[in-house]
Amino acid sequence: MQAENGSSSARFTIAADHTYTAEDLPRALACRLEIAAGSPPGCRDGSPSVSFSGTWRLADGNPRELWLEYDDFLVRRAIRDGDELGFFVRSVEAPRPDYMFHRT
Numbered sequence: 001m002q003a004e005n006g007s008s009s010a011r012f013t014i015a016a017d018h019t020y021t022a023e024d025l026p027r028a029l030a031c032r033l034e035i036a037a038g039s040p041p042g043c044r045d046g047s048p049s050v051s052f053s054g055t056w057r058l059a060d061g062n063p064r065e066l067w068l069e070y071d072d073f074l075v076r077r078a079i080r081d082g083d084e085l086g087f088f089v090r091s092v093e094a095p096r097p098d099y100m101f102h103r104t
Helices: none
Strands: 011-014 019-026 049-059 062-070 073-081 084-087 099-102
Touching: none
Parallel strands: none
Antiparallel strands: 011 019, 019 049, 049 062, 062 073, 073 084, 084 099
8 A cells, every 4th residue: 555645655565464564654653652662663763754564453343443563562543445544643533534545
């Protein structure tokens, strides 16, 4: 999956074996600033983009919501909608996700 705007090199690869690879994600999306433990590599050194891999699982009771984990810590929740994967960074009550990725 590639970032919505096409100008970003950010990419997600979601595999059927419940693994994922994230490449060149913006720091705001990849790093949980309030929790240093369990943050992906690159978050602590201030890199503007971060690459890492981990595992994913479906949220209990919601087959559209994926939980992306790194080193057994939740990194981010994503919402699947057809060929799109959306991420809310500021508020899940926003009308639209902050980051969108499309199947390529």
